[in-house]
Amino acid sequence: MSQGDKSKYTDKQKRKAEHIAESYESRGVPEKEAEARAWATVNKDDGGGKQPGGSGRGKTTGHPAAHKGGKTGGTASASRSAADRSASAKKAAATRKANAAKG
Numbered sequence: 001m002s003q004g005d006k007s008k009y010t011d012k013q014k015r016k017a018e019h020i021a022e023s024y025e026s027r028g029v030p031e032k033e034a035e036a037r038a039w040a041t042v043n044k045d046d047g048g049g050k051q052p053g054g055s056g057r058g059k060t061t062g063h064p065a066a067h068k069g070g071k072t073g074g075t076a077s078a079s080r081s082a083a084d085r086s087a088s089a090k091k092a093a094a095t096r097k098a099n100a101a102k103g
Helices: 011-026 031-046 082-102
Strands: none
Touching (some): 011 031
């Protein structure tokens, strides 16, 4: 398999890379860079192509990037007192109100 050949990737891996690339492009990343980042992410998640002959065949991943989100969310907030959280929420509401009045 030559460098850049995607024949050992599953259809799901190809779709995944396509969606990731589209997301990067929508945020202003150039097309070639977005594609490179997308395939790097797929490789990080899966270890390579999952079809026979691919380097990711038979390998399991401990915690792919796609599964990490949300596990640690909220820990910083939970360690603060109720009064601190309330003050922060009030400040945020005031900021949103001020910004809405501007524009």
